[in-house]
Amino acid sequence: MRVVIADDEPIIVMNLKEILEDSGYEIVGTASNGFAAIDLCKEHRPDILILDIRMPGLDGLRTAKFIHEGGYVDTIVIESAFDDEEFVQKAGKYGVSAFMVKPIDAKTLVSTLKVATVRSKELRSLRSEVIEVNKNIEARKKLERTKGLVMDKLNLSEQEAYNYIRGISKENSISMEFVAEILLDCLLDEK
Structure with a gap:
């Protein structure tokens, strides 16, 4: 599975990258803002985008909406330090498959990605039908x-x-x- 990580905190990016690479995922790019995330997803068409909700310039929700509407990635997972119901509701409307609250441990991350990927494929299949x-x-x-x-x-x-x-x-x-x-x-x- 090919992954793009978008988060403006370098330590979190390094942590996610290490967990994912150790679990067999391929990181095809990292971004520190929404615009760069969109560009990477358009260029690489990854299987998964892990996206921080709060980033400078273009926030994670608007980035997710644009990427989902463009069909640039199959599975979008939002990560946030905030467990806000409004964010979760918006995320669902913007094509997000999963919402994780920081700090994120390896087991939770990998399990969430596996479930989110399956659900995304099911939804894509239903949309095609x-x-x-x-x-x-x-x-x-x-x-x-x-x-x-x-x-x-x-x-x-x-x-x-x-x-x-x-x-x-x-x-x-x-x-x-x-x-x-x-x-x-x-x-x-x-x-």
């Missing part, structure tokens, strides 16, 4: 709309309109979705 389902729904809507326009334009039954679209698809070895898209565009231009 939702995207795929939405694509299929949109394709089906497009096909249904096209079928309705073909029915009106060519005075066909629903089954005949479907067969018409399917016939074009088979004849040209292209998907029905693509045929529907083209026909829809052509039929709407005629109106």
Whole structure:
């Protein structure tokens, strides 16, 4: 697992780096502020980002939000000296997989990273499934709309309109979705 550590306290960075390297993680970069963390994550696309919540310039929460929205890292873990419920709530909204309170010991860090990584993968898989389902729904809507326009334009039954679209698809070895898209565009231009 490839890791970026972002914390403005060099001693904490050294401690985290030592724990992680001893546990088999690869540290691909360290940063002392949010801007540098974003740059490292864009460049290296690590598996994990460990991020201090309070850093100069751009704080950890806003950094996490930007990195999550950009899809630059799979798992974001926030570390903080403060156990503030408001921070925890915001962290969850900004794509953070885990929140650890300093000081952090080796067992807690490694265990937290393992669980957070599993949860991040599950969420990513669910998001992909939702995207795929939405694509299929949109394709089906497009096909249904096209079928309705073909029915009106060519005075066909629903089954005949479907067969018409399917016939074009088979004849040209292209998907029905693509045929529907083209026909829809052509039929709407005629109106």
